[in-house]
Amino acid sequence: MAILFPSSSLSSKPIGTQTRPRNTKPRGVAMASTVRTKVVPAVIVGGGRGGRALQEMGNGHDVLVKRGDSVPLDFNGPILVCTRNDDLEAVLEATPKSRWNDLVFFQNGMLEPWLQSKGLDDADQVLAYFAVSKLGEPPVDGKTDTNPEGLTAAYGKWANAVAERLLAGGLSCKVLNKEEFQKQMLEKLIWISAFMLVGARHSGATVGTVEKEYRSEVSSLISELASAAAAEKKLEFEGAMEERLCAYSRAVAHFPTAVKEFKWRNGWFYSLSEKAIAEGQPDPCPLHTAWLKQLRII
Incomplete structure (x- = not known):
């Protein structure tokens, strides 16, 4: 499997060889x-x-x-x-x-x-x-x-x-810095969790097929997962996330989809659902949960 390794626009000023201190405030x-x-x-x-x-x-x-x-x-x-x-x-x-x-x-x-x-x-x-x-x-x-x-x-x-x-x-x-990196890490997690799950629902459609033919489904899932992640981590994502994630999907359109490494990917969002339900709260990711059950992943 090829290595897929998202992020918002930041400055293009070259950096030197000195290590930047952790948790500093520059945007990147x-x-x-x-x-x-x-x-x-x-x-x-x-x-x-x-x-x-x-x-x-x-x-x-x-x-x-x-x-x-x-x-x-x-x-x-x-x-x-x-x-x-x-x-x-x-x-x-x-x-x-x-x-x-x-x-x-x-x-x-x-x-x-x-x-x-x-x-x-x-x-x-x-x-x-x-x-x-x-x-x-x-x-x-x-x-x-x-x-x-x-x-x-x-x-x-x-x-x-x-x-x-x-x-x-x-x-x-x-x-x-750490705060910015966490946002970008979560954004990438949302991408791989959303596109892989929607693709798996459609006989393993490629990432490009999901973006082109099932855009409404993946958009709904991106919105749901982003809302749950923002609430859990008490942060606010930059706008236009869907556009960034769909643009990346077009760039790697040929990649296959499958729900893999559940513990490390979709499993984190499902853990938020389990925690909320155990506390008598509504599922923050109901669509995600329903589709996981549909595919018998949970």
Whole structure:
């Protein structure tokens, strides 16, 4: 499966190599593909398409760690985690605890509950909006007609280093503070949860087919999920979310749809429904719940 790694328009001023402090207030910085910069060597966990693509963007001094291998203790630099979500427990077990604050998670979905359970509330994360169709092929940037500057975003201690690496590979990346990153993470979660579920209802329609032929269904679901997420996290999304998400869907129109990694994606929204119902409150995501039941996912 190709790596899909959304975000609102931010400035395109290049950043330097100094790490931006966490939780600062600037709106974000886009990395322009014309800037030349050095790449900080990294440990890369995962030898699949994503991990290999990140290694190709390096300077030859990276350490690639495959499934079951231990993360080196004496390597000063970021640890880029490019595995499936269900492999994250094993990654932590293979990483010396003293190095957990150097982990950078590239996974799709809602990682917050799992990260908090591990004491990694402030962990580095990347919303990677690029695709690697085959092992060894160059990644394709997820630029859209509403976000021509690119969609990929990074947050945390190693955010600048990640942005510089992606830049070296011809990709764009924004460095965001924690609040902005959380909004973008949730927006991406809404995209993958909504489009995959609607597509699954229509015999596995592609993402492009969902956007073109079932726009009213996916629009209703986007609105519902966004409202539930905003209420749960006490935040306000930027306007025109539907347009941004549909634009991204047009950019990756050929991608298939399926409800996968339920715990990390649709499962978070269903947990909000379960909590509300247990408290005697209305389901905040009734359409989402009904469609999950229709497909016998719950």
